[in-house]
Amino acid sequence: MNGFAYVRPGSVQEAVEAHATHPGAHYLAGGTNLVDLLKLGVERPTALIDVGRLPLDRIEDLPDGSLRVGATVRNSDLAADPRVRDRYPVLSQALLSGASGQLRNAATTGGNLLQRTRCPYFQDLDKPCNKREPGTGCAARDGVHRDHAVLGHSDSCIATHPSDMAVALAALDAQIELQGPDGGRRVPVADFYRLPGEHPERDTWIRPGELITAVLLPAATAGVPSAYRKARDRASYAFALASVAVVLRVADGVVDQVGVAFGGLAHRPWRARHTELALLGAPAGPDAFEGAVALELAHAEPLRDNAYKVPLARNRALDVLNRLAPTPAVA
Structure with a gap:
């Protein structure tokens, strides 16, 4: 003990x-x-x-149209909130696809964002793990790594980030509010997490002593069509093998606003910047979607046993993009 x-x-x-x-x-x-x-x-x-009893458990509408989610709001309450379900459906869907009902009733917004990026070797004290003990090696590389990263990994670590919520927040351009010894600051969710590099023990860019106090859901993505899709080995209580969060607005047949993030593929929620740049201003349709997703996944470096993740992620992304795009009117 x-x-x-x-x-x-x-x-x-x-x-x-x-x-x-x-x-x-x-x-x-x-x-x-x-x-x-x-x-x-x-x-x-x-x-x-x-910090579970601090007054950080409210969901508040802000004057600019954004939504402020306190750090101790429970995952189940956040998923069920009518404002979230109506304005940010991708977030509600992501939360409901994570863990189990019992865990969602206990898990908090801040805690979900700070859960460790991990794999079974990290949790096994008998195996070497650079994330748990820097410099000891990565047992997963030559071991069982079917569930591990295909993007942004390093020789030091191939673990994937477990949060579904963080993937949705990244696509929504959400920000994290932090309070620490040096005062308060805000960080975009997409920039909050680190790639492993030579220091996989550092999951995020949080500073010593900082506490997450809230998440800000921006007005700019409120009400924009969005959805989350997750592939996993079983229907509940399983991390993503590949997931995708998409925020997509189409005006006059052209992509006017887009946010795409993948889960289950990297050490952090993977914001698909190549896909977004290719789509913004392009005609919305299957051909454009397929080409834009391919640009992102061309950077994948699968390992021995997880190359299946690339087509799995591709198919999930194309399915969501095509579902969100309005059907062209018939002349």
């Missing part, structure tokens, strides 16, 4: 200050990922700072 301190702060500022006084501390909210890693001995914090 590894001992640790337990702190229940009364405010965000108290939480940040408590983190500063306990080097090696972790914030705790729903605990659906952290507690598992504690049990396995993968995480060994010096202190747990319980």
